[in-house]
Amino acid sequence: MTGLMVGAFYNPHLGAELLSTDVPIDHLAMADPPRADDPSWPSIKERYTLLLHDYLGQLSEPLGSRGIERARHLAELYDSPWVAEHFQCLHTEDGTFNLNYVFPPLYTEEFLQRFVLNARELAGQLDRPLVIENIPGFFEVSTSQMPEPEWLRRFFEQTGTRFLLDLPHVWLEAHYRELDPVAWLKEFPLEHVLEIHVAGVEEDHDLRGPWISPAEPPDEMLDLMDEALALCPGVRAVTYDAFSPTLTAEVLFRSVQRIRDRL
């Protein structure tokens, strides 16, 4: 596949290694703004294409002028070809509780309208495409009104935004629902995909099952990536999705190389 970018997340503790590696990495996704005391940042900015992938806000509520201004500022700082957010609703409206972890909204008409309205508002203020990432649910909520893929399809059709397909999230949902991952993947609106995330998974003590981890993607995940690439005609980038102080340079570089080897 030609013209497809392959990259990873910028982990500041690996800044020096990212500047000296000869593993071909086309882009780095930025989950946090650069720290003022990061010695690698100026050279990282110069060397790599950067993708804005920060927490901008939850689209169940308007981002507000300050949130939108921050998004615009970061997009310009990185010269990011597109701007990413998540289908998430992780803190209560009054701010009392915050899960501090991505958590999906209810798949209902009301939430669809909220997300459509607020995504349009954000997209209208950006001078580059907005992409939004699917977030897995570990349990189903009885008040949901439609399957997640249908909700996503309607969202993309109504907003004209693009889809950041997180494959491990799809894989995990299939695992916990005892579905075939490829069959579940095909339910999603893949024609809107611009970027794909690939990551590792490991057994989690609390969940008593697999969850995302800063490990190499298993072969099964790379197989799913092969399927996805064949089904996503508009995909422009694949990103190894690991952002953690425990991530090692070896794992990052091997993961990127293994993704590249599959293309």
Added chain:
Amino acid sequence: MSDREVQDTIITALADARFRGSPEWIDRRLADGERVERFARFLARHFYYERVVHFFKYSRALARVTGRRPDAVLRGDAFEVLLPRVVLGSRETAREVAELVVRDQLGADHEAVPYFEDLLRYQEAMMVVEAGPRDWSAGTDPTTPVEAGALAQIVEGTTVLELDHDLPAVLPSLLAPWEEPPSAPRRGTTLVVARTPQARVSVVKADPVLVGLLREVERPWSARELADRAGLEPSATEALLRDLAGVGAVRFSIGS
């Protein structure tokens, strides 16, 4: 109830272990209780892992001397015991988790670090002060001008730390490469730890005048009254209050 309110109920259940045990949650049957419990525990461990790694980063840097990483307590029995009463983001849970870390760290070999106990108190204070509800409205930080008649009062949670060592002098060195643990000057140092409504935590080195002013604003006073009580120039008092408000240590209200 709107869908947004239902979502808030689910978020509350995931965040608040006590709420998960209440009839208000159980009787609604919104989701599989066992799955929710597992995910809530996963979130709690993740939530406090991030905070312990961040706020106890100096202890983490010293782990090759002490032999104990602060985040190890999150895999221990004491944290398991705590899980049934965890309320994510609350000051009570932050205090309990921070105490677990401090207790564990004190059991480590720390003879080579004379300021170790000061360091633990500092990190514990940072973690506890950061906790509490957060303003997500993307408003500005408190820089309210000191209007005539406005009353200044200390913000709940603001902490004054009296230390035996000058920790700010050593903290950057702890995170830089070192062979032997860097030393801290032994001199009494007072720090004010505060947070803004957006949960930005700041540390200010305080002199006796600033500490005196903070003690005074445990009750609301106007800037002029405070200047009289502290024996300061009104303009100097206003400048100090503005600085304290900027870091979230003091808020202003209009008296009734």
